[in-house]
Amino acid sequence: MDLTFSPQETAFRDELRGWLAANPPEPEPADGGEDAQFTRRRDWQRRLYDAGWAAPAWPTEYGGRGATPTESAIYFEEIGRARVPFAANTLGLLLGGPTLMVWGTPEQKERYLPPILSAEEIWCQGFSEPDAGSDLAALKTRAVKDGEDWVVTGQKVWTSGAQYSKWCMLVARTDSEVAKHKGLTYFLMDMEQDAVQVRPLRQITGEAEFNELFIEEARISDANVVGGVGNGWKVALTTLMNERAGLGFALQIRLRQLLDDLIASAAERGLLDDPLYADALAELHVRCESIRLLAWKGLTDTERYGQPGPEGSLVKWLWSDTNQRLTQLAVDIVGPDALTVGESWSYELLRARGNTIEGGTTEVLKNIIAERVLGLPRLKVSA
Numbered sequence: 593m594d595l596t597f598s599p600q601e602t603a604f605r606d607e608l609r610g611w612l613a614a615n616p617p618e619p620e621p622a623d624g625g626e627d628a629q630f631t632r633r634r635d636w637q638r639r640l641y642d643a644g645w646a647a648p649a650w651p652t653e654y655g656g657r658g659a660t661p662t663e664s665a666i667y668f669e670e671i672g673r674a675r676v677p678f679a680a681n682t683l684g685l686l687l688g689g690p691t692l693m694v695w696g697t698p699e700q701k702e703r704y705l706p707p708i709l710s711a712e713e714i715w716c717q718g719f720s721e722p723d724a725g726s727d728l729a730a731l732k733t734r735a736v737k738d739g740e741d742w743v744v745t746g747q748k749v750w751t752s753g754a755q756y757s758k759w760c761m762l763v764a765r766t767d768s769e770v771a772k773h774k775g776l777t778y779f780l781m782d783m784e785q786d787a788v789q790v791r792p793l794r795q796i797t798g799e800a801e802f803n804e805l806f807i808e809e810a811r812i813s814d815a816n817v818v819g820g821v822g823n824g825w826k827v828a829l830t831t832l833m834n835e836r837a838g839l840g841f842a843l844q845i846r847l848r849q850l851l852d853d854l855i856a857s858a859a860e861r862g863l864l865d866d867p868l869y870a871d872a873l874a875e876l877h878v879r880c881e882s883i884r885l886l887a888w889k890g891l892t893d894t895e896r897y898g899q900p901g902p903e904g905s906l907v908k909w910l911w912s913d914t915n916q917r918l919t920q921l922a923v924d925i926v927g928p929d930a931l932t933v934g935e936s937w938s939y940e941l942l943r944a945r946g947n948t949i950e951g952g953t954t955e956v957l958k959n960i961i962a963e964r965v966l967g968l969p970r971l972k973v974s975a
């Protein structure tokens with residue numbers, strides 16, 4: 593990939609940079625907790641949307657700018673540089689929308705894409721279950737056809753943002769007679785029905801970012817099947833590929849900022865001359881640069897093949913490992929503040945624990961890289 597920007601790319605960057613400078617988000621709410629934070633992120637997405645900056649990578653026909661992969665990377669770099677909040681509907685923008693663009697019917701695209709962009713309807717991802725996380729195809733939530741509807745019963749877990757969501761990307765079993773990957777179907781489930789109960793799960797950070805979903809005979813119209821009955825595995829893979837590629841790019845920029853903050857903290861404390869700290873920070877710097885270049889390389893593949901490839905798993909693995917190392921080092925550099933409730937380093941340290949689990953565990957990502965990137969033989973587990 594040529595990392596020199598063309599005049600068009602430079603103009604794109606300058607326009608966005610100018611807009612971000614002239615339109616800062618509202619300040620962080622002093623109190624009000626997670627709901628107030630979410631409202632701020634929703635307002636922020638609406639402002640991005642009004643200015644045409646909610647999802648520049650989306651094609652113009654769906655309300656985006658038709659940005660190239662390089663422009664899309666510039667977008668994430670600038671959004672990161674400006675330290676603005678994540679859009680409220682990140683899962684809709686990065687996962688749900690792109691999945692519908694590949695697999696949705698024209699009616700589904702027309703109905704669902706605009707309110708994703710405007711943050712009018714928030715989306716969540718109902719894949720994981722108590723006994724089906726890494727082995728997603730083992731899921732047990734069942735959908736049975738009843739006239740024009742499907743009736744769904746089961747339990748989902750770790751559903752981020754479900755408490756704010758109107759739509760859930762739900763994978764359920766519609767056929768238990770065939771091989772487990774073949775019996776799955778991908779639905780859009782309306783969360784606003786009594787048959788869907790959302791119960792918060794509190795994390796080590798104190799927040800309840802994710803939830804359990806209890807689904808007891810929820811109804812989903814047949815028109816909300818995405819990609820055809822029995823094709824849920826392939827549709828879910830499109831969602832997961834977009835998750836690793838899209839989020840990976842945004843997160844490596846956040847990693848760089850955290851490292852810059854940590855280097856500044858070390859400098860304030862006169863620790864940069866200490867060879868132990870200098871060595872640890874330099875190693876993190878090299879990792880950050882490698883991850884950044886790998887993320888850019890991933891864009892080349894997207895440009896070449898039209899969709900993200902399994903290499904996104906490499907960025908996700910290295911990012912999560914490096915973020916955990918970085919936040920551990922912060923404890924040594926910053927001292928007790930990094931262990932005090934309410935301090936930002938303490939939050940970063942605790943939140944980082946989930947990085948090697950969310951969006952695919954490190955072990956599973958390593959399997960993907962071994963088999964699908966390096967072409968090594970598949971793991972055989974003996975009974």
Ligand SMILES: Cc1cc2nc3c(=O)[nH]c(=O)nc-3n(C[C@H](O)[C@H](O)[C@H](O)COP(=O)(O)OP(=O)(O)OC[C@H]3O[C@@H](n4cnc5c(N)ncnc54)[C@H](O)[C@@H]3O)c2cc1C
Pocket residue numbers: 716717718719720721722723724725726727749750751752753802946947949950951952953954955956959
């Ligand atoms: C912050 C956060 C947010 C999340 N948000 C969502 C969400 O919005 N929607 C959603 O559906 N899910 C979400 N998840 C769930 C996440 O995708 C799962 O936790 C993850 O897929 C792992 O599944 P599991 O927890 O069932 O662990 P398991 O799959 O039971 O894994 C347990 C352990 O076994 C290892 N393991 C499993 N299989 C293999 C294998 N084949 N080879 C080697 N090792 C293996 C794993 O690496 C892990 O260490 C979220 C998780 C977190 C932490």
